[in-house]
Amino acid sequence: MNQITRSPEAIFGANGSRLTAAARSIWELAGFTLARLRAGDPVRASAMDATLVTGLLLAAIYVGSVGLKHFDHALAGYCAATIVACFAASFRVSLFWRRGPSAFYGRVLLRGLREPRTLMPLLTAARRNLGTQSFIAPRSRVRWAAHMLLSWGTLSAFAVTFPLVWGWLHFESPAPNRYRAIFWFIPVASFDIHGVIAWLAFNALNLSAVAVILGAGYFLVLRLRQRDATTRQAFHIAPIVLLLVVAITGLGLTFTAHLENRIYFRLTLISHEIAVCTLLLSFAYGKLIHLFIRPLQLGAQLLRATCTTPLRCESCARELAPPAQLEAVENLLRSKGFKFNRHQRLCPPCRRRQVASVQCAMLEGRFQALG
Ligand code: HEM
Numbered sequence: 118m119n120q121i122t123r124s125p126e127a128i129f130g131a132n133g134s135r136l137t138a139a140a141r142s143i144w145e146l147a148g149f150t151l152a153r154l155r156a157g158d159p160v161r162a163s164a165m166d167a168t169l170v171t172g173l174l175l176a177a178i179y180v181g182s183v184g185l186k187h188f189d190h191a192l193a194g195y196c197a198a199t200i201v202a203c204f205a206a207s208f209r210v211s212l213f214w215r216r217g218p219s220a221f222y223g224r225v226l227l228r229g230l231r232e233p234r235t236l237m238p239l240l241t242a243a244r245r246n247l248g249t250q251s252f253i254a255p256r257s258r259v260r261w262a263a264h265m266l267l268s269w270g271t272l273s274a275f276a277v278t279f280p281l282v283w284g285w286l287h288f289e290s291p292a293p294n295r296y297r298a299i300f301w302f303i304p305v306a307s308f309d310i311h312g313v314i315a316w317l318a319f320n321a322l323n324l325s326a327v328a329v330i331l332g333a334g335y336f337l338v339l340r341l342r343q344r345d346a347t348t349r350q351a352f353h354i355a356p357i358v359l360l361l362v363v364a365i366t367g368l369g370l371t372f373t374a375h376l377e378n379r380i381y382f383r384l385t386l387i388s389h390e391i392a393v394c395t396l397l398l399s400f401a402y403g404k405l406i407h408l409f410i411r412p413l414q415l416g417a418q419l420l421r422a423t424c425t426t427p428l429r430c431e432s433c434a435r436e437l438a439p440p441a442q443l444e445a446v447e448n449l450l451r452s453k454g455f456k457f458n459r460h461q462r463l464c465p466p467c468r469r470r471q472v473a474s475v476q477c478a479m480l481e482g483r484f485q486a487l488g
Contacts, residue, residue, distance in 0.1 A: 159215055167208035174203050181301045182284025195282045198394040205401035210409045217452070221445045222416030229419045238422040242415050259335070267332025271360065274325035274367075278393075323371055329364040333357045356403045362392040417442075430464035432471075437464055 178196070182188040188196075214223050229235040245251050250268065254261040280286035280300065289297045296315060297307045308314040317324075337357045366389035373382040400406060421427075424439035437443065446461055460468060 159212060162215060163208050163211035166211035167204045170207040171200060171204045174200065178283045178285075181280075183302060185284065187287045188284035189281075192282045194390055195278075195393060198397040199279065199282060202397040202400050205398075206406060206409065209401045209406055213410055214413070217449055218445065219410075219413055222413045222420070224416075225420050225441075226412065226416035229416070229423075235419060235423055239415060239419050242418040242422070243412075246411065246414060246418075260339075263332045263335035265332070266328040267336065267360070270325045270328030270332060270364075274322055274329065274364075277321050277325070322367060326364040326368040329360055330368070333361045333364065337361065352404065355399075356405055359392065359396050359399070363389065363396055366392050428462070430467055431459065431462045432467040433464060435464045435467075437462070 178188070179185065213219055226239075229239045250261065250264055253264050286298065286300050289299060291297050291307070294310050295307060296310050296318075298305050298318070306314065306318075308318070337354070340354055340357065366385055369385040370382070370389060373385045376382060420439050420442055424441075426440070428437045428440050428443055429435065430437050443461065450457060450461070460471070463471065
Protein backbone atom coordinates (compact mmCIF):
# COMPACT_ATOMS: atom_id res chain seq x y z
CA MET A 118 0.00 0.00 0.00
CA ASN A 119 1.19 3.50 -0.82
CA GLN A 120 2.47 4.98 2.48
CA ILE A 121 1.30 8.52 1.57
CA THR A 122 -2.32 7.36 1.34
CA ARG A 123 -2.29 6.19 4.99
CA SER A 124 -2.94 8.77 7.68
CA PRO A 125 -0.12 9.78 10.07
CA GLU A 126 -2.23 8.58 13.03
CA ALA A 127 -2.40 5.11 11.46
CA ILE A 128 1.37 5.00 11.34
CA PHE A 129 2.49 7.03 14.38
CA GLY A 130 -0.51 6.49 16.68
CA ALA A 131 -3.28 8.94 17.61
CA ASN A 132 -2.16 9.96 21.10
CA GLY A 133 -2.05 13.64 20.16
CA SER A 134 1.64 13.94 21.08
CA ARG A 135 3.95 16.56 19.58
CA LEU A 136 5.51 13.80 17.50
CA THR A 137 2.15 13.07 15.88
CA ALA A 138 1.53 16.77 15.21
CA ALA A 139 4.97 17.14 13.61
CA ALA A 140 4.43 13.96 11.60
CA ARG A 141 1.06 15.27 10.40
CA SER A 142 2.64 18.53 9.22
CA ILE A 143 5.37 16.69 7.33
CA TRP A 144 2.74 14.35 5.91
CA GLU A 145 0.56 17.19 4.70
CA LEU A 146 3.56 18.93 3.16
CA ALA A 147 4.61 15.73 1.36
CA GLY A 148 1.03 15.18 0.13
CA PHE A 149 0.77 18.80 -1.04
CA THR A 150 4.09 18.56 -2.89
CA LEU A 151 3.12 15.25 -4.52
CA ALA A 152 -0.27 16.64 -5.56
CA ARG A 153 1.41 19.65 -7.21
CA LEU A 154 3.93 17.41 -8.95
CA ARG A 155 1.12 15.21 -10.29
CA ALA A 156 -0.94 18.25 -11.36
CA GLY A 157 1.72 19.12 -13.94
CA ASP A 158 2.08 22.76 -12.87
CA PRO A 159 5.38 24.69 -13.28
CA VAL A 160 6.57 23.30 -9.94
CA ARG A 161 6.90 19.90 -11.55
CA ALA A 162 9.14 21.11 -14.39
CA SER A 163 11.29 23.08 -11.95
CA ALA A 164 11.57 20.08 -9.60
CA MET A 165 12.79 18.05 -12.60
CA ASP A 166 15.33 20.76 -13.50
CA ALA A 167 16.60 20.87 -9.91
CA THR A 168 16.88 17.06 -9.76
CA LEU A 169 18.83 17.05 -13.01
CA VAL A 170 21.23 19.83 -11.92
CA THR A 171 21.80 18.19 -8.51
CA GLY A 172 22.33 14.79 -10.17
CA LEU A 173 24.94 16.37 -12.47
CA LEU A 174 26.65 17.98 -9.46
CA LEU A 175 26.81 14.63 -7.64
CA ALA A 176 28.28 12.97 -10.74
CA ALA A 177 30.79 15.83 -11.11
CA ILE A 178 31.82 15.47 -7.45
CA TYR A 179 32.43 11.74 -7.99
CA VAL A 180 34.40 12.20 -11.23
CA GLY A 181 36.23 15.40 -10.17
CA SER A 182 37.43 13.89 -6.87
CA VAL A 183 38.68 10.83 -8.82
CA GLY A 184 36.16 8.39 -7.39
CA LEU A 185 36.16 10.26 -4.01
CA LYS A 186 39.94 9.65 -3.64
CA HIS A 187 40.54 13.38 -3.04
CA PHE A 188 37.28 13.96 -1.17
CA ASP A 189 38.03 15.21 2.36
CA HIS A 190 35.59 13.44 4.68
CA ALA A 191 36.11 16.10 7.35
CA LEU A 192 34.31 18.49 4.96
CA ALA A 193 31.29 16.20 4.43
CA GLY A 194 28.98 18.59 6.37
CA TYR A 195 29.91 21.51 4.11
CA CYS A 196 29.48 19.27 1.06
CA ALA A 197 25.98 18.13 2.13
CA ALA A 198 24.97 21.79 2.59
CA THR A 199 26.21 22.69 -0.92
CA ILE A 200 24.16 19.82 -2.41
CA VAL A 201 20.95 20.88 -0.63
CA ALA A 202 21.66 24.51 -1.59
CA CYS A 203 22.19 23.43 -5.21
CA PHE A 204 18.77 21.71 -5.31
CA ALA A 205 16.93 24.61 -3.66
CA ALA A 206 18.70 27.29 -5.74
CA SER A 207 18.20 25.53 -9.09
CA PHE A 208 14.54 24.91 -8.18
CA ARG A 209 13.90 28.57 -7.44
CA VAL A 210 15.95 29.85 -10.38
CA SER A 211 14.17 27.45 -12.74
CA LEU A 212 10.76 28.60 -11.43
CA PHE A 213 11.78 32.19 -12.07
CA TRP A 214 13.37 31.63 -15.51
CA ARG A 215 10.35 29.60 -16.67
CA ARG A 216 7.87 32.42 -15.95
CA GLY A 217 6.56 33.97 -19.21
CA PRO A 218 8.29 37.38 -19.02
CA SER A 219 11.57 35.90 -17.72
CA ALA A 220 11.52 33.19 -20.41
CA PHE A 221 11.13 35.95 -23.02
CA TYR A 222 14.36 37.68 -21.89
CA GLY A 223 16.03 34.29 -21.34
CA ARG A 224 15.40 33.40 -24.99
CA VAL A 225 16.79 36.79 -26.14
CA LEU A 226 19.88 36.14 -24.02
CA LEU A 227 20.44 32.64 -25.44
CA ARG A 228 19.93 33.89 -29.03
CA GLY A 229 22.42 36.70 -28.33
CA LEU A 230 25.03 34.22 -27.12
CA ARG A 231 24.75 32.23 -30.35
CA GLU A 232 25.09 35.18 -32.75
CA PRO A 233 28.55 36.77 -33.21
CA ARG A 234 26.88 40.14 -34.09
CA THR A 235 25.21 40.39 -30.68
CA LEU A 236 27.95 38.78 -28.64
CA MET A 237 29.92 42.05 -28.33
CA PRO A 238 27.07 44.20 -26.88
CA LEU A 239 26.27 41.26 -24.58
CA LEU A 240 29.84 41.04 -23.29
CA THR A 241 29.94 44.83 -22.79
CA ALA A 242 26.66 44.71 -20.84
CA ALA A 243 27.97 41.75 -18.78
CA ARG A 244 31.18 43.64 -17.97
CA ARG A 245 29.20 46.71 -16.89
CA ASN A 246 26.55 44.80 -14.92
CA LEU A 247 28.43 41.94 -13.36
CA GLY A 248 32.12 42.82 -13.73
CA THR A 249 32.68 46.48 -12.90
CA GLN A 250 29.11 47.07 -11.61
CA SER A 251 29.43 50.66 -12.85
CA PHE A 252 25.66 51.18 -12.58
CA ILE A 253 26.16 51.70 -8.81
CA ALA A 254 28.83 54.41 -9.16
CA PRO A 255 26.36 57.27 -9.95
CA ARG A 256 24.76 56.71 -6.52
CA SER A 257 28.08 57.03 -4.68
CA ARG A 258 31.74 56.05 -5.25
CA VAL A 259 32.05 54.59 -1.72
CA ARG A 260 28.90 52.50 -2.20
CA TRP A 261 30.33 51.20 -5.50
CA ALA A 262 33.68 50.29 -3.85
CA ALA A 263 31.87 48.52 -0.98
CA HIS A 264 29.70 46.58 -3.42
CA MET A 265 32.75 45.52 -5.44
CA LEU A 266 34.51 44.33 -2.27
CA LEU A 267 31.44 42.43 -1.05
CA SER A 268 30.53 40.75 -4.34
CA TRP A 269 34.06 39.90 -5.50
CA GLY A 270 35.11 38.88 -1.98
CA THR A 271 32.17 36.47 -1.75
CA LEU A 272 32.63 35.12 -5.29
CA SER A 273 36.37 34.53 -4.83
CA ALA A 274 35.76 32.77 -1.47
CA PHE A 275 33.17 30.53 -3.15
CA ALA A 276 35.54 29.90 -6.09
CA VAL A 277 38.17 28.58 -3.65
CA THR A 278 36.00 26.71 -1.15
CA PHE A 279 33.56 24.93 -3.47
CA PRO A 280 36.28 23.03 -5.43
CA LEU A 281 38.01 22.18 -2.12
CA VAL A 282 34.83 20.89 -0.50
CA TRP A 283 33.91 18.83 -3.58
CA GLY A 284 37.40 17.28 -3.79
CA TRP A 285 38.03 18.97 -7.15
CA LEU A 286 41.20 20.77 -6.05
CA HIS A 287 44.23 19.29 -4.33
CA PHE A 288 47.93 19.98 -4.09
CA GLU A 289 50.93 17.75 -4.75
CA SER A 290 54.61 18.33 -4.07
CA PRO A 291 56.58 17.12 -7.13
CA ALA A 292 59.92 18.47 -5.77
CA PRO A 293 61.17 20.06 -2.52
CA ASN A 294 59.74 23.59 -2.08
CA ARG A 295 57.41 23.20 -5.08
CA TYR A 296 53.66 22.76 -5.11
CA ARG A 297 51.45 21.68 -7.95
CA ALA A 298 47.72 22.50 -7.94
CA ILE A 299 45.53 19.80 -9.56
CA PHE A 300 41.97 20.64 -10.61
CA TRP A 301 40.01 17.44 -11.30
CA PHE A 302 42.93 15.43 -12.70
CA ILE A 303 44.44 18.34 -14.67
CA PRO A 304 47.59 20.13 -13.31
CA VAL A 305 46.74 23.85 -13.49
CA ALA A 306 49.69 25.56 -11.77
CA SER A 307 53.09 24.81 -10.34
CA PHE A 308 54.76 27.27 -7.98
CA ASP A 309 57.52 27.82 -5.43
CA ILE A 310 56.11 27.59 -1.91
CA HIS A 311 57.99 30.76 -0.89
CA GLY A 312 56.86 32.77 -3.94
CA VAL A 313 54.11 35.34 -4.49
CA ILE A 314 51.72 32.85 -6.14
CA ALA A 315 51.96 30.52 -3.13
CA TRP A 316 51.29 33.43 -0.77
CA LEU A 317 48.23 34.49 -2.81
CA ALA A 318 46.98 30.87 -3.07
CA PHE A 319 47.32 30.20 0.66
CA ASN A 320 45.87 33.59 1.65
CA ALA A 321 43.10 33.78 -0.95
CA LEU A 322 40.42 33.08 1.67
CA ASN A 323 41.92 35.56 4.15
CA LEU A 324 41.98 38.29 1.47
CA SER A 325 38.39 37.43 0.49
CA ALA A 326 37.35 37.58 4.15
CA VAL A 327 38.86 41.07 4.58
CA ALA A 328 37.05 42.25 1.42
CA VAL A 329 33.74 40.77 2.63
CA ILE A 330 34.10 42.30 6.11
CA LEU A 331 34.78 45.77 4.65
CA GLY A 332 31.95 45.55 2.09
CA ALA A 333 29.35 43.91 4.35
CA GLY A 334 30.34 46.19 7.27
CA TYR A 335 29.67 49.29 5.13
CA PHE A 336 26.23 48.05 4.01
CA LEU A 337 25.26 46.97 7.53
CA VAL A 338 26.06 50.43 8.94
CA LEU A 339 24.24 52.04 5.99
CA ARG A 340 21.10 49.94 6.52
CA LEU A 341 21.05 50.49 10.28
CA ARG A 342 21.43 54.25 9.80
CA GLN A 343 18.66 54.50 7.21
CA ARG A 344 15.35 55.71 8.52
CA ASP A 345 13.45 53.79 5.83
CA ALA A 346 11.82 50.90 7.73
CA THR A 347 11.83 48.48 4.75
CA THR A 348 15.62 48.49 4.35
CA ARG A 349 15.93 47.68 8.06
CA GLN A 350 13.87 44.52 7.78
CA ALA A 351 15.41 41.08 8.41
CA PHE A 352 15.23 40.26 4.66
CA HIS A 353 17.75 43.03 3.93
CA ILE A 354 19.90 42.76 7.05
CA ALA A 355 20.14 38.99 7.68
CA PRO A 356 22.21 38.09 4.55
CA ILE A 357 24.72 40.86 5.38
CA VAL A 358 25.03 39.74 9.01
CA LEU A 359 25.42 36.12 7.88
CA LEU A 360 28.18 37.01 5.41
CA LEU A 361 29.92 38.99 8.15
CA VAL A 362 29.75 36.04 10.58
CA VAL A 363 31.08 33.66 7.89
CA ALA A 364 33.98 35.99 7.06
CA ILE A 365 34.81 36.82 10.69
CA THR A 366 34.76 33.15 11.80
CA GLY A 367 36.80 32.22 8.68
CA LEU A 368 39.42 34.84 9.54
CA GLY A 369 39.22 33.63 13.14
CA LEU A 370 40.40 30.20 11.93
CA THR A 371 43.64 31.73 10.64
CA PHE A 372 44.29 33.53 13.94
CA THR A 373 43.32 30.71 16.31
CA ALA A 374 45.25 28.04 14.32
CA HIS A 375 48.51 29.20 15.96
CA LEU A 376 47.19 29.32 19.53
CA GLU A 377 48.44 26.68 21.92
CA ASN A 378 45.00 26.06 23.42
CA ARG A 379 43.21 24.13 20.63
CA ILE A 380 39.76 24.78 22.12
CA TYR A 381 39.61 28.26 20.48
CA PHE A 382 40.40 26.81 17.06
CA ARG A 383 37.82 24.03 17.48
CA LEU A 384 35.10 26.49 18.59
CA THR A 385 35.88 28.77 15.61
CA LEU A 386 35.83 25.77 13.28
CA ILE A 387 32.36 24.74 14.51
CA SER A 388 31.13 28.37 14.30
CA HIS A 389 32.42 28.73 10.73
CA GLU A 390 30.80 25.48 9.65
CA ILE A 391 27.45 26.42 11.24
CA ALA A 392 27.58 29.91 9.68
CA VAL A 393 28.53 28.57 6.22
CA CYS A 394 25.81 25.89 6.31
CA THR A 395 23.19 28.49 7.39
CA LEU A 396 24.34 30.76 4.54
CA LEU A 397 24.15 27.94 2.00
CA LEU A 398 20.78 26.59 3.18
CA SER A 399 19.20 30.05 3.23
CA PHE A 400 20.81 31.08 -0.07
CA ALA A 401 17.85 30.14 -2.31
CA TYR A 402 15.32 31.99 -0.16
CA GLY A 403 17.20 35.24 0.46
CA LYS A 404 18.44 38.25 -1.42
CA LEU A 405 21.58 36.49 -2.69
CA ILE A 406 19.66 34.32 -5.18
CA HIS A 407 19.56 37.48 -7.34
CA LEU A 408 23.04 36.49 -8.50
CA PHE A 409 21.35 33.93 -10.77
CA ILE A 410 18.38 36.10 -11.71
CA ARG A 411 20.31 39.24 -12.59
CA PRO A 412 21.67 37.88 -15.93
CA LEU A 413 18.10 38.21 -17.30
CA GLN A 414 18.68 41.96 -17.17
CA LEU A 415 21.30 41.39 -19.89
CA GLY A 416 18.54 40.01 -22.15
CA ALA A 417 16.56 43.25 -21.75
CA GLN A 418 19.67 45.38 -22.43
CA LEU A 419 20.56 43.29 -25.48
CA LEU A 420 17.07 43.71 -26.88
CA ARG A 421 17.35 47.49 -26.58
CA ALA A 422 20.95 47.67 -27.86
CA THR A 423 20.20 45.69 -31.03
CA CYS A 424 16.84 47.30 -31.88
CA THR A 425 17.16 49.66 -34.87
CA THR A 426 13.48 50.70 -35.18
CA PRO A 427 12.00 51.18 -31.70
CA LEU A 428 8.30 51.95 -31.34
CA ARG A 429 7.45 55.55 -30.53
CA CYS A 430 4.90 56.97 -28.10
CA GLU A 431 1.59 57.39 -29.96
CA SER A 432 1.05 60.75 -28.30
CA CYS A 433 4.41 62.60 -28.20
CA ALA A 434 6.53 60.37 -30.54
CA ARG A 435 9.22 59.87 -27.85
CA GLU A 436 11.22 56.62 -28.25
CA LEU A 437 9.38 53.90 -26.31
CA ALA A 438 10.63 50.30 -26.58
CA PRO A 439 11.63 47.59 -29.08
CA PRO A 440 8.50 46.19 -30.82
CA ALA A 441 9.21 42.64 -29.56
CA GLN A 442 9.36 43.84 -25.95
CA LEU A 443 6.11 45.77 -26.17
CA GLU A 444 4.42 42.85 -27.90
CA ALA A 445 5.55 40.53 -25.10
CA VAL A 446 4.15 42.91 -22.46
CA GLU A 447 0.82 43.18 -24.34
CA ASN A 448 0.56 39.39 -24.72
CA LEU A 449 1.25 38.92 -21.03
CA LEU A 450 -1.35 41.50 -19.99
CA ARG A 451 -3.91 39.95 -22.36
CA SER A 452 -3.22 36.45 -20.97
CA LYS A 453 -3.84 37.82 -17.45
CA GLY A 454 -7.16 39.35 -18.55
CA PHE A 455 -6.06 43.02 -18.61
CA LYS A 456 -7.32 45.24 -21.41
CA PHE A 457 -5.63 48.64 -21.52
CA ASN A 458 -6.73 49.78 -24.97
CA ARG A 459 -3.31 50.83 -26.38
CA HIS A 460 -2.41 52.43 -23.04
CA GLN A 461 0.99 50.72 -23.12
CA ARG A 462 1.72 52.38 -26.49
CA LEU A 463 2.15 55.66 -24.60
CA CYS A 464 5.31 56.74 -22.77
CA PRO A 465 5.05 56.99 -18.94
CA PRO A 466 4.59 60.83 -18.80
CA CYS A 467 1.82 60.65 -21.46
CA ARG A 468 0.16 57.80 -19.54
CA ARG A 469 0.15 59.88 -16.36
CA ARG A 470 -1.25 62.87 -18.26
CA GLN A 471 -4.00 60.68 -19.73
CA VAL A 472 -4.97 59.22 -16.34
CA ALA A 473 -5.04 62.70 -14.80
CA SER A 474 -7.19 64.17 -17.59
CA VAL A 475 -9.66 61.23 -17.41
CA GLN A 476 -9.88 61.63 -13.63
CA CYS A 477 -10.38 65.36 -14.05
CA ALA A 478 -13.17 64.79 -16.57
CA MET A 479 -14.91 62.18 -14.40
CA LEU A 480 -14.73 64.21 -11.20
CA GLU A 481 -15.26 67.50 -13.01
CA GLY A 482 -12.11 68.87 -11.41
CA ARG A 483 -13.43 68.40 -7.85
CA PHE A 484 -10.52 66.28 -6.48
CA GLN A 485 -10.53 67.92 -3.05
CA ALA A 486 -14.28 67.56 -2.61
CA LEU A 487 -13.86 63.78 -2.26
CA GLY A 488 -11.30 64.00 0.55
C1 HEM B 1 31.90 34.87 2.27
C2 HEM B 1 32.36 33.68 2.05
C3 HEM B 1 33.49 33.03 2.84
C4 HEM B 1 34.59 33.58 3.43
C5 HEM B 1 34.98 35.04 3.43
C6 HEM B 1 35.35 32.51 4.03
C7 HEM B 1 36.55 32.68 4.71
C8 HEM B 1 37.31 31.64 5.20
C9 HEM B 1 38.62 31.78 5.81
C10 HEM B 1 39.35 33.09 5.97
C11 HEM B 1 39.05 30.55 6.16
C12 HEM B 1 40.37 30.21 6.84
C13 HEM B 1 41.39 29.87 5.78
C14 HEM B 1 42.67 29.41 6.37
O1 HEM B 1 42.65 28.73 7.39
O2 HEM B 1 43.70 29.75 5.76
C15 HEM B 1 38.02 29.61 5.79
C16 HEM B 1 38.09 28.25 5.98
C17 HEM B 1 37.22 27.37 5.42
N1 HEM B 1 36.05 27.67 4.76
FE1 HEM B 1 35.27 29.46 4.54
N2 HEM B 1 34.70 31.33 3.83
C18 HEM B 1 33.56 31.60 3.09
C19 HEM B 1 32.63 30.72 2.62
C20 HEM B 1 32.79 29.36 2.70
C21 HEM B 1 31.92 28.42 2.02
C22 HEM B 1 30.72 28.79 1.15
C23 HEM B 1 32.40 27.18 2.33
C24 HEM B 1 31.88 25.85 1.92
C25 HEM B 1 31.27 25.60 0.80
C26 HEM B 1 33.55 27.35 3.18
C27 HEM B 1 34.32 26.32 3.66
C28 HEM B 1 35.49 26.48 4.36
C29 HEM B 1 36.32 25.38 4.76
C30 HEM B 1 36.06 23.92 4.50
C31 HEM B 1 37.40 25.93 5.44
C32 HEM B 1 38.58 25.19 6.04
C33 HEM B 1 38.22 24.78 7.42
C34 HEM B 1 39.35 23.95 7.97
O3 HEM B 1 40.42 24.51 8.22
O4 HEM B 1 39.10 22.77 8.15
N3 HEM B 1 33.74 28.68 3.40
N4 HEM B 1 36.98 30.31 5.20
